[in-house]
Amino acid sequence: MSTLPVRPGLEGAAPYGAPELDVPVRLNVNENPYAPSPAVVDSIARAVAGAAGRLNRYPERDFPALRRALADYLAVESGVRLSPERVWAANGSNEVMLQVLQAFGGPGRACLSFTPTYSMYPEYARDTLTRYVTRARAEDFTLDIAAVREALEDVRPAVLILASPNNPTGTALPLEDVRAVLEIARGGGPLIRNGGSAGPSDAVVVVDEAYGEFRRPGVPSALELLIEDDGGRYPHLVVSRTMSKAFGMAGLRLGYLAASRELVGLLRVVRLPYHLSATTQAAALAALGHREELMSQVASLRSERDALVAWLRERGLTAYDSDSNFVLFGPFQDRRAIFEALLERGVLIRVVGPAGYLRVCVGTPDEMDAFRAALVDVLASRPDRPDGEEKEEST
Template identity: 50%
Template sequence: MTSLDDLPLRDDLRGKSPYGAPQAPVPVALNVNENTHGIPEDVAHDIVASVATAILSLNRYPDREFTQLRTALADYLGHGLSAENIWAANGSNEVLQQILQAFAGSGRSLMGFVPTYSMYSLLAMGTGTRWIAAERDEDFELSPETAAAAVSREQPDVVFLCSPNNPTGTPLSLETITAVYDAAPGIVVVDEAYAEFAPVGTPSALTLLPGRERLIVSRTMSKAFAFAGARVGYLAADPAIADALRLVRLPYHLSALTQAAALGALRHSHEMLAVVGEIRVQKDRIVAHLSELGYKPYRSGSNFVLFGGVADTRALFQSLFERGILIRDIGIPGHMRVSAGTEAETSAFLDALAALTSKV
């Protein structure tokens, strides 16, 4: 059988592993930060109707500029944005990939502050971009001084700031974003995939867009909108950014079905986001119980919690898995990450963890 070693693969891809979180049919899956509450039935019916209408014209290519979707996303975000400020793709990962295709690549660099979303370095590798892993402060925080110093020293062509950060959940201040932008010579991307889960009143990097033509704020419908399977990501930025991405996107990259489904969901944004408050409640439960059990939960503005104090991450992962519960070993020694699920799912995790901890 042919293996990768037998193929004329790019040298910089040899020995690499693809991105992938464990997938298993367990009753309680809390490992990939999904919104486990699902889509309300009445909303689902409206989305199905939208998709059904789109099917009738699948003999034609979709709107290449996805104008209705961009308008709807601008209306959802507010902040005085219009369709010209919006770009979308098949998940925020594709949005980030297109940004690197346009502004990075061979001879250029991408900086991130580790530990952070593991796809950043993989996207750099896939686009032939040099990856620069800058360090964070204690407890995975990132101060304006630390961030700006790293950017000033390395002068990267693109900077990715995850806000709140994945896998740590760490919120990112507007002061840090501003300091990075002022120090950076090129594009600065603030990845707000989990922004809707932040405490009420938390300011978004969207407020920083006016007058900053090199700043991009990316979002996704995968998390708060419970739309992970639909693959819809988007960004807000100066209209010139969308013009740059048109140079690298594939023709008709957003299918008519994807556009119809996203529009259907956005028509019901209030219903789709109604469970966000409940998810915050479950996250707070996790933080409180982890502390009671002797673990160290970190500050989180997302729908998941990173916690330290795990003596053996592999053993805990396996013990929970045997009980039908899946959480994430994210490769930081002594630390694991768990998503906030429904009340029942969260209780199942906390009860199992308490039982296992009492045996240690």
């Protein structure tokens, strides 16, 4: 039997993946529960058919039409008008993050984040041979700015990733905190050689807004700080987004980011040639043409989410205010048993994050009714109290 030369660090590693189970109510991977309308499907089908007739040619490497459409969308959604040259896209926000770490991470460099947070971050770091370092968020899942300063001084990371709204907690970062982190990150990156001497660099701060469209009214996007960057204030800021969540296009695999022209230019260096297929570009452009219809679902999902938080609290549970399309709730003495009991009743949620807590994604009204009924039944059959001894699980 041969022995494969597996790269050090991958021995015994398991692939990422949430459970994929065929159950009536799937509320575990933060998908938009609403399928595209027939009008959206028809537009995508026609656009892809048109692209199919040119599949003998490579797609546009820098996809200018898609970048213009994404910039137009951000201007409507967040009130932030950026030039298309400051927008970049890839196959899901996973590839966007990977490209950032390919450009700025690597051997001898570190990526810093604050837990609990998204469990793919260490995998992005691992796959780019970047050291992954974490520090803890405060008990209410906010950032302690003094702790951020201390971590940057200690680690000097090339990249700092902050999810806002955070996964799995659903909490968004105040704009003042993001601005404070950006100021601390100036000169807080690794030492780089410039001529004959070595000096500090600015740590790249990635604000992951995968769930940004679900933020509550009055909660700003970090995109607003990129307007200040027009004067070169925050060239080390990246704000990432995705079409998977609010747009209901998880199967499309289209993630994107906004940043300075200089930073986007460096991502063009590390991207694979023709990384966005012609059919992906065509489908994304067609979907963006229906942005008003697709975004109209967001308001109803926000309403369902807020009602769910109130309902869980009425049951005596802790449910955190959420700016995403999911809610973290608990605590339970044995959350795995609660999860299994819900699954037996046809409801799939997620065991993630802080010990004792579960995460449920917001579904359709019928799906939420099914979740409530199942949880009431489970709690009636097995009352639970937290004991704080359970191990934290990945998000």
